[in-house]
Amino acid sequence: MKALVFSTHGFDRPFLEAAASEHELHFTHEPLTEETAHLAKGFPAVLLFTSDAASAPVLRQLHDVGVRYLSLRSAGYDHVDLAEARALGMRVANVPAYSPQAVAEHAVMLLLALSRRLVRSVQLMRSNDFRLDELVGWEIRGKTVGVVGTGSIGSAFARMMAGFGSRLLATDPVKNLQLEQEAGIIYTDFDSLCAESDVISIHCPLTSSTRYLFAAPVFSRCKRGLVLINTARGAIVRTTDLLDALDDGRLGAAGLDVYEHERGLFFCDYSGRPINDPLFERLRSHPKVLLTGHQAFLTREALEAIARQSVDNLTQWEQQGWCNREIS
Numbered sequence: 001m002k003a004l005v006f007s008t009h010g011f012d013r014p015f016l017e018a019a020a021s022e023h024e025l026h027f028t029h030e031p032l033t034e035e036t037a038h039l040a041k042g043f044p045a046v047l048l049f050t051s052d053a054a055s056a057p058v059l060r061q062l063h064d065v066g067v068r069y070l071s072l073r074s075a076g077y078d079h080v081d082l083a084e085a086r087a088l089g090m091r092v093a094n095v096p097a098y099s100p101q102a103v104a105e106h107a108v109m110l111l112l113a114l115s116r117r118l119v120r121s122v123q124l125m126r127s128n129d130f131r132l133d134e135l136v137g138w139e140i141r142g143k144t145v146g147v148v149g150t151g152s153i154g155s156a157f158a159r160m161m162a163g164f165g166s167r168l169l170a171t172d173p174v175k176n177l178q179l180e181q182e183a184g185i186i187y188t189d190f191d192s193l194c195a196e197s198d199v200i201s202i203h204c205p206l207t208s209s210t211r212y213l214f215a216a217p218v219f220s221r222c223k224r225g226l227v228l229i230n231t232a233r234g235a236i237v238r239t240t241d242l243l244d245a246l247d248d249g250r251l252g253a254a255g256l257d258v259y260e261h262e263r264g265l266f267f268c269d270y271s272g273r274p275i276n277d278p279l280f281e282r283l284r285s286h287p288k289v290l291l292t293g294h295q296a297f298l299t300r301e302a303l304e305a306i307a308r309q310s311v312d313n314l315t316q317w318e319q320q321g322w323c324n325r326e327i328s
């Protein structure tokens, strides 16, 4: 099948080329927008990244130029208007579990870096200051860790935290009974999880009901000194409220891989260019925040699996007209 890959990056093109022998992939570094949708003219399929905004008007443009298949190079699909895709008869498939470990390990890394003051330690090391006064850490063993969403990534994270000897709480509308038995995780309601947890790690999707799930009213009910980890989607946390809660000490620290206004910013080179986003500036310079630029998925293993599965979606559509990873 002939397909256009939007938002191509240096890190994923070699993996896609290696996986695509049966298909004719064309690449553009342009993200999918209302201005760039016309580039897909003549392609029955497009491969999209999380930075591509497949809104209703964009989908209508893609449909008009002949696109019928959308293969997402991501597990999350909050950037696609699925209702509009369905109405237009376009088929959408994602890569649901390319490497939950990659994201879970990144969440653990953020937590460990915060608990042992790693960034400050590296700064002091590089400035010849070997005093330890600012570097007193805390142990994860024995702390209560709350997991919001125990799907592929949340359950991988919970299993890792069980190895640290943490007490594990979880909230999810769908209980994972195996995880309960194997990792000793205890399911509870969202409010109890917030009140009891020393650490909360977010692993639910961004939906209309999880948008700003973590905002001022919840922060006021959380255990004082809470460490919040978010590797899911930025808009699950209201950034202004998070910063206020960090400033007044209700929150101890935040480890983030995602930011609510990251589209058009993350994955791009802004060196030498101004970033006109005071909220982002406040977030990345906050001493209690450790922020990475949506890189939790970025391992060789995950990139191989993303390429293989997103190309396999094309193969299935071409050979049988449907695909077992369809989400619309």
Ligand code: NAD
Pocket: 075, 076, 077, 096, 097, 100, 103, 148, 149, 150, 151, 152, 153, 154, 171, 172, 173, 174, 203, 204, 205, 206, 209, 210, 231, 232, 233, 257, 258, 294, 295, 296, 297, 298
């Ligand atoms: P998944 O579908 O396997 O699991 C999500 C879980 O969240 C499900 O069990 C679901 O029942 C639960 N859930 C839904 N609403 C909830 C709520 N209100 N409260 C608690 N739980 C709720 O998805 P996954 O593969 O584990 O991925 C989770 C999210 O991680 C994705 O939606 C995506 O946004 C994000 N993600 C981020 C990166 C990254 O690089 N930072 C990479 C992959 C995925």
